[in-house]
Amino acid sequence: MKNKKIFDVIIIGGSYSGLAAGMALGRALKQVLIIDSGMPCNRQTPYSHNFITQDGKSPAEITAIAKHQVEKYNTVTFFNGIxxxxxxxENGFEITTAAGEIFSATKLVFATGIKDIMPNIFGFSECWGISVLHCPYCHGYEVKNEITGILGNGDYAFEFGKLISNWTSALTIYTNGKSTLTQEQTEQLFSHNIAIVETAIDRFEHDYGHIQKIIFKNGNKSPVTAIYTRTPFKQHSGIPESLGCALTEEGYIKIDAAHKTTVDGIYAAGDNVSRMRTVANAVSMGTTTGMMVNKEIIFEKF
Known part of the structure; x- marks a missing residue:
């Protein structure tokens, strides 16, 4: 067992939320450790958008700039690991890494994100974040007016069909099996020239992640430039649950307005607590979390 190192706050996850929380706490003179494995969920995405001052930069570039700025605060330490x-x-929490290091802190911040669960469609994972997309506000402008699909069914497909029609009129919903859309929903989609294809999908034909065709199990093909879909997910880290943090019905870590979890001393921010998966939102939540953690530490000692 290696020597235990003590901090005010341990932040698990060093992407946008974690770095933003680290900056807020570093500027508040707190001893902070950021543990990060260097494997963010958007690492395959070539460009990030809709984040003012950083629009069009790669996720890795934004992270590198942020980390360089956070490293200037000498009370913030980084540990590369899991x-x-x-x-x-008795005095807080201990975190043990996969390498056997043990760190101690009075407060924890989980900025660990989520892990997307890919459907069993050949080529899907290679296209995820490149041409198979989750958010039109992040990527819609770049594929505006292109031949676009929505992979989904039921209420999700209906609601997203209405939304995505803002960016393109060449839109088709692929239900990958029998449609569960209501008759009323189907008729409304048809009235806006949004087609519905129920044929089961075999694979995505792509060029280095850029989808070109949907290949169906019956051998038919559909040309397409972009696909929107919502994947199921699970928490990237099981530590919050193991410590007693409750999850919402959707599977996110449950937090209050101050980003506190249901366990005293533990906070969470970013994609692991919110459906709003944007860089800007992650940064905002991280900054707020860092401020709230610092306030709690000060008030407890005052």
């Missing part, structure tokens, strides 16, 4: 286990102690 947080493997969390334990409640």
């Amino acid at each position: 947080a493997d286990k969390g334990t409640k102690t």
